[in-house]
Amino acid sequence: MPSIAKPIAKxxxxxxxxxxxxxRDYEGSMSTLCAGCGHDSVTAGIxxxxxxxxxxxxxxAKLSGIGCSSKTPTYFVGGAHGFNSAHxxxxxxxxxxxxANRDLTYIGISGDGDSLSIGLGQLCHAIxxxxxxxxxxxxxxxxxxxxxxxxxxxxVGSKSKRGEANLMAPIDPVSMAxxxxxxxxxxxxxxxxxxLVPILKAAFSHNGFALIDVISPCVTFNxxxxxxxxxxxxxxxxxxxxxxxxVPQQREILASIGRNGATAVTMHDGSVIQxxxxxxxxxxxxxxxxxxxxxxHRATNQIVTGLLYVDPNSIDLHEMKKTSETPLxxxxxxxxxxxxxxxxxxxxxxx
Amino acid sequence: xxxxxxxxxxxxxxxxxxxxxxxxxxxxxxxxxxxxxxxIPVTGKNLFPSNIQGLPTWYEIRVNKDGYGARALDYDLxxxxxxxTYAQDVKEVRPGGYLLYDSSWPLDPDLIREDITIWGIxxxxxxxxxxxxxxxxxxxxxxxYAGAMVAALDIDMDVIETMLDEKFAGKKxxxxxxxIALKLGYDYAKEHFECPLPFRLEKxxxxxDKILIDGNTAAALGCLYAGVTxxxxxxxxxxxxxxxxxxxxxxxxxxxxxxxxRNYLILQAEDELAAIGMVLGATWNGARSFTSTAGxxxxxxxxxxxxxxxxxxxxxIIDVQRVGPSTGMPTRTQxxxxxxxxxxxxxxxxxxxxxxANPNECFHFAVxxxxxxxxxxxxxxxxxxxxxxxxxxxxxxxxxxNSYRPQRGRVLTKxxxxxxxxxxxxxxxxxxxxxxxxxxxxxxxxxxxTRGSGxxxxxxxxxxxxxxxxxxxxxxxxxxAAAKFIPEPxxxxxxxxxxxxxxxxxxxxxxxxxxxxxxxxxxxADYMRLKGFPFSEVVEQFLAEHECCxxxxxxRDAQLRSLLTLETAVPKEKLKSVLAYSGFPLSAQRVVKxxxxxx
Numbered sequence: 050m051p052s053i054a055k056p057i058a059k060x061x062x063x064x065x066x067x068x069x070x071x072x073r074d075y076e077g078s079m080s081t082l083c084a085g086c087g088h089d090s091v092t093a094g095i096x097x098x099x100x101x102x103x104x105x106x107x108x109x110a111k112l113s114g115i116g117c118s119s120k121t122p123t124y125f126v127g128g129a130h131g132f133n134s135a136h137x138x139x140x141x142x143x144x145x146x147x148x149a150n151r152d153l154t155y156i157g158i159s160g161d162g163d164s165l166s167i168g169l170g171q172l173c174h175a176i177x178x179x180x181x182x183x184x185x186x187x188x189x190x191x192x193x194x195x196x197x198x199x200x201x202x203x204x205v206g207s208k209s210k211r212g213e214a215n216l217m218a219p220i221d222p223v224s225m226a227x228x229x230x231x232x233x234x235x236x237x238x239x240x241x242x243x244x245l246v247p248i249l250k251a252a253f254s255h256n257g258f259a260l261i262d263v264i265s266p267c268v269t270f271n272x273x274x275x276x277x278x279x280x281x282x283x284x285x286x287x288x289x290x291x292x293x294x295x296v297p298q299q300r301e302i303l304a305s306i307g308r309n310g311a312t313a314v315t316m317h318d319g320s321v322i323q324x325x326x327x328x329x330x331x332x333x334x335x336x337x338x339x340x341x342x343x344x345x346h347r348a349t350n351q352i353v354t355g356l357l358y359v360d361p362n363s364i365d366l367h368e369m370k371k372t373s374e375t376p377l378x379x380x381x382x383x384x385x386x387x388x389x390x391x392x393x394x395x396x397x398x399x400x
Numbered sequence: 401x402x403x404x405x406x407x408x409x410x411x412x413x414x415x416x417x418x419x420x421x422x423x424x425x426x427x428x429x430x431x432x433x434x435x436x437x438x439x440i441p442v443t444g445k446n447l448f449p450s451n452i453q454g455l456p457t458w459y460e461i462r463v464n465k466d467g468y469g470a471r472a473l474d475y476d477l478x479x480x481x482x483x484x485t486y487a488q489d490v491k492e493v494r495p496g497g498y499l500l501y502d503s504s505w506p507l508d509p510d511l512i513r514e515d516i517t518i519w520g521i522x523x524x525x526x527x528x529x530x531x532x533x534x535x536x537x538x539x540x541x542x543x544x545y546a547g548a549m550v551a552a553l554d555i556d557m558d559v560i561e562t563m564l565d566e567k568f569a570g571k572k573x574x575x576x577x578x579x580i581a582l583k584l585g586y587d588y589a590k591e592h593f594e595c596p597l598p599f600r601l602e603k604x605x606x607x608x609d610k611i612l613i614d615g616n617t618a619a620a621l622g623c624l625y626a627g628v629t630x631x632x633x634x635x636x637x638x639x640x641x642x643x644x645x646x647x648x649x650x651x652x653x654x655x656x657x658x659x660x661x662r663n664y665l666i667l668q669a670e671d672e673l674a675a676i677g678m679v680l681g682a683t684w685n686g687a688r689s690f691t692s693t694a695g696x697x698x699x700x701x702x703x704x705x706x707x708x709x710x711x712x713x714x715x716x717i718i719d720v721q722r723v724g725p726s727t728g729m730p731t732r733t734q735x736x737x738x739x740x741x742x743x744x745x746x747x748x749x750x751x752x753x754x755x756x757a758n759p760n761e762c763f764h765f766a767v768x769x770x771x772x773x774x775x776x777x778x779x780x781x782x783x784x785x786x787x788x789x790x791x792x793x794x795x796x797x798x799x800x801x802n803s804y805r806p807q808r809g810r811v812l813t814k815x816x817x818x819x820x821x822x823x824x825x826x827x828x829x830x831x832x833x834x835x836x837x838x839x840x841x842x843x844x845x846x847x848x849x850t851r852g853s854g855x856x857x858x859x860x861x862x863x864x865x866x867x868x869x870x871x872x873x874x875x876x877x878x879x880x881a882a883a884k885f886i887p888e889p890x891x892x893x894x895x896x897x898x899x900x901x902x903x904x905x906x907x908x909x910x911x912x913x914x915x916x917x918x919x920x921x922x923x924x925a926d927y928m929r930l931k932g933f934p935f936s937e938v939v940e941q942f943l944a945e946h947e948c949c950x951x952x953x954x955x956r957d958a959q960l961r962s963l964l965t966l967e968t969a970v971p972k973e974k975l976k977s978v979l980a981y982s983g984f985p986l987s988a989q990r991v992v993k994x995x996x997x998x999x
Contacts (some may be wrong), residue, residue: 058477066530077964094886102425105835106844106847107840107841107842107843107844107846107847110840112840122849123849127844127847127849128844129840129844130684130838130839130840130846130848130849130850131847131848131849131850132681132684132849132850132851133849133850133851133852133853134677134680134704134852135703135704136709137854138674138677138678138703138704140674140679141632141673141675141676141681141704142677142678142680142681142684143679143681144632144667144669144674144678144681145630145632145667145677145678145679145680145681145682145683145684145685145689146681146682146684146685146840147681148630148665148667148678148681148687149629149630149681149682149683149684149685149686149687149689150685150686150687150840152485152841153840153841155683167570169676170670170671170674171670171673171677174669174674176672177871180627202950211824228667230641231643263955290812298792302412326586365663367665370662370665371660371661371662372661372662372665373656373659373663374661376573377629377663377665377685377687377888378629378682378686378839379594379631379686379833380629380663382627382805382806385627385629385654385663386450386624386625386627386804387624387625388651388800388802389799389800389801389802390627392621392795392799395652396611396613396797396798398435398612398615399611399986400437400611400612400876
C-alpha cells in the first residue's frame with residue numbers, strides 16, 4: 050500500500066494523554082483511500098481511542114488481511130509494528146502472534162471480503178479461540194479494490210452500480226459471531242464516531258475477542274441508489290439499540306453518577322460499560338435475548354447498532370491454555386531446554 | 401537344499417499379516433523390541449492401511465547381524481493372521497520358508513504349497529478357552545502368536561517377561577493374562593513343531609547404547625530442545641505423531657511445577673492455511689515456532705510459505721511425506737514433495753530444505769532447522785517421510801550439548817535501536833545477505849510494516865521496478881549463501897568406483913546395502929547422500945568427478961534428479977534414475993536391479 054508521508058506540524062497546545070503523547074503520535078501515514086471513504090472515519094476513531102486509552106504505541110500490534118480496509122493500519126499508530134498479511138489469513142497470524150506475546154494490544158482490521166468470504170473460516174476459529182484482540186470488520190458490502198463485485202455481506206435486493214440486484218442471502222457477521230459463542234459483539238456505523246469510540250474503548254478492555262462490525266459505505270462502488278450499504282440507506286435504517294459509554298475503572302464512581310436506568314456491565318479488567326437508551330427487555334449479557342432482538346429488527350430492515358453482546362466473564366486463549374504469565378517469546382532458553390541429562394534419561398523409554 | 405534350511409543366525413526376515421484395529425501392533429512391537437534388546441540389529445516396517453479397523457495390515461521384521469536395515473523382500477517366515485490376505489501371504493513365503501497360521505479355521509487346500517512348511521496353531525480356539533472377555537480373546541490371540549514366535553525364533557523369554565513387567569507395571573491382572581497367552585503359543589509350538597527354526601536368533605552386543613525410536617518422536621524432541629514455545633498444526637497422516645509427541649513432551653518438561661503454568665502453547669488450527677499463518681505470527685513476534693504436516697498440508701501452506709519467504713520471517717515446517725498426488729495413499733511413503741517444497745508458493749521463491757535419513761537426524765536436523773530459519777529469516781522445511789517418521793529405527797542414542805544456545809540471527813534490541821542508525825527493515829545486509837529485523841513490543845524506533853506486497857529495501861510499499869528487483873535479487877543471494885550452513889553430504893568413496901550413486905533421506909539404508917552388494921559383485925561405486933538444499937560446492941564437486949551418477953529416489957518424476965539439474969552445473973545426461981515410488985520403503989534389491997539394468 051502506498052504510504053504518503055504526512056506533513057508534521059504539531060500544535061503546541063495539543064492535549065497530551067497520560068503518556069505525554071498527543072493525538073498526532075497515534076497517527077500513521079496519509080490515507081490513500083478514496084476521498085470520503087468510510088474506512089478513514091474508522092481510522093480516525095481508532096486513533097482517538099488508542100490515544101485516549103494512553104496505550105504505548107510500541108505495545109500495539111496492528112494486523113490486517115487484504116483489501117481496502119486492510120490497508121488502513123498504515124494510517125494509524127506509525128510507531129506500532131504492523132502485519133499486512135495475506136487475504137483472509139489475518140486471524141491465523143493474530144493467533145500465532147498473540148500466542149507468542151500476550152502483553153501487546155492487538156487490533157485487526159478486516160473487511161467483508163476478507164472476513165466473510167475468503168477468511169470466513171479463520172474468523173470463526175479466531176472467535177472460538179477467543180483471542181484477546183479487537184477485530185474490526187469495515188463492512189461495505191462490496192469488493193472495492195477489484196472494482197465493485199458483490200461481497201458475502203451484500204443484502205438481497207441490493208443493487209450493484211450496474212443495476213444488477215443481488216439474490217443471495219448475506220452473511221451477517223454479528224449474528225454469525227453470536228451463534229458460535231463470540232464474547233463481545235458490536236456494530237457501528239463509520240459515520241457515527243460518537244458511538245464508535247466508546248465501543249472501541251469497551252472492545253480494548255474486553256478479555257477476549259471483540260468483534261466490531263462497522264458499516265462503512267464505499268463511496269466509489271457502493272454508495273448509489275439501490276445499495277443497502279450506502280451512507281443514505283444506513284443513516285435512514287440504522288437503529289441504535291444501545292449507546293455505549295465506556296468508563297475506565299479509575300473513574301468509575303464519578304462517571305456512574307446520574308446514570309439511573311442505564312445497564313452497567315463490569316468488564317473483566319474492572320472497567321464499566323454503561324448501556325444507555327437500552328430497550329426495556331434488552332440485556333447485553335443474555336445471548337438468547339440479544340439474538341432474538343437482532344432477528345426481530347432485521348425482519349424490519351433495521352440495522353441495529355451499539356454494543357450488542359458482551360460476556361463479562363470471558364476467558365481468553367491464554368487462560369484456557371494456562372500459558373505462563375511471562376510472554377512465551379520472553380522466556381529464557383535455559384527455562385525451555387530440559388538439558389542433556391534429561392535427554393539421556395528419557396531415552397531409557399526407547400531401549 | 402533350500403537356502404532357508406541352512407542354519408542362519410541373526411539373518412532373516414519375518415512378515416506378520418494382521419487385521420488392523422485388533423491390537424496386533426503391540427504384539428509386533430513386543431517381538432521387535434525383544435530382538436533389539438537381545439543386542440541384534442533389527443528393523444521393523446509397518447505397512448498399514450488408511451483405516452481404523454478391519455483392513456489388512458502388515459508388519460515386517462528384518463534381523464541382520466551386519467546391520468543392514470533396509471526392507472527385505474524375502475520372507476523366511478510369514479505369520480498369516482488375516483483370512484482376507486491368506487492367498488497373497490502364502491504366495492510371498494520364500495521357497496523353503498515357513499507359514500504360521502491360525503488353524504482354528506481350516507486353510508483353503510488350494511492355498512497349500514508343497515515347497516514351504518505350514519504351521520497351524522489353533523490360536524483363536526486356545527484363547528477362547530482361556531479368556532472370557534471377548535475383547536481379551538481378540539487381543540490375546542496376538543500375544544499367543546508372539547509366544548509361538550518366541551519358540552520358533554529363539555527369542556529370549558527373560559527379555560520378553562521383563563518387557564511385560566515394564567509394560568504392565570501396576571497392572572498385575574493384565575500382565576498375568578499376557579503371560580498366559582504368551583505361554584499358550586509358546587508351549588503349542590514347542591510341543592508340535594521342531595523349534596527353533598533353522599533361521600533363529602542368538603544374543604549379540606551390536607546395539608550398544610543405541611535406541612529404538614521413530615522419526616516423528618525424535619523430531620518432536622528436537623523441537624523441544626530447540627526451544628519452541630508455539631506450535632500450530634492440523635492433524636494429518638503421517639505427521640500427526642510429531643505433534644502428539646510434542647504435546648506429551650511439553651506436558652512432561654514444560655509445565656512450571658509451582659504454578660502449573662505452561663511454557664508453551666500448541667494451537668490445533670482449522671486447516672493448514674491457518675497452521676502456517678500461526679507459525680508466522682509467532683515468529684514475527686519472536687517465538688520459535690513450527691508446524692508439522694504432509695504433502696496435502698504443504699499444498700495448502702504454499703500461500704503463506706511465499707509470504708514468509710518474501711517478508712523474511714522464520715518458520716520451521718516438518719513435512720512427513722506420504723504418497724501423492726492429491727489424497728494419494730496417506731499411509732504409504734514417498735519423497736515426492738521435493739520440488740513442491742523447494743519452490744513452494746507462487747512467484748520466484750526458493751527454500752531451505754533438510755533431508756534427515758533416520759530418526760537420529762530428525763532430532764538434530766530439527767534443531768538445525770530452527771537455527772537456519774532464524775539465521776536466514778526464512779521458512780525451512782525438514783523433509784522426513786512416513787518410513788522414517790512412523791517406523792521404529794535402531795539409531796545411535798541422541799546426545800545433547802548443554803552449551804548449545806539458539807542462533808536467533810540478526811534481531812535488534814532496544815539498545816541497538818536507541819544507539820544505532822535509523823532502522824529500515826531490508827537494509828544493511830551482512831555477508832550472507834541477511835538484514836536485521838525487529839520485534840513488536842520493543843521500541844517505536846523498530847516499527848515497520850511486515851507485508852507480502854511489493855516492498856523496497858526500506859520496507860516501504862513499492863511498485864518501482866528497480867526497488868522491487870533489488871530486494872528480490874538479495875533474496876536469491878541469501879538463499880545461495882545458506883548452502884554453506886547446510887549439513888554436508890555423506891560421501892563414501894570406494895577404490896575403483898565406476899560411477900556415483902546419489903540419494904537422500906530414507907533411501908539411505910537400501911543404497912548403502914546395495915553399494916556393498918555391487919562392490920561384492922565387482923562393481924564398486926561412490927556414494928553421496930544429500931542432507932539438504934541449496935546444494936554446496938561439495939555436491940558440485942562430486943557431480944563433476946563422476947562420468948555417470950545414479951540418482952536413487954522415491955518419486956515417479958525423478959524430482960531429486962530434476963533439482964540437481966536445475967540447481968547445479970551437472971549435464972542432464974550424466975544423471976540416471978533409479979525410482980521406486982509405489983509406496984513401500986525401498987529395498988537394496990530394487991536399487992541393485994535398477995543400477996545393473998542401466999549399466
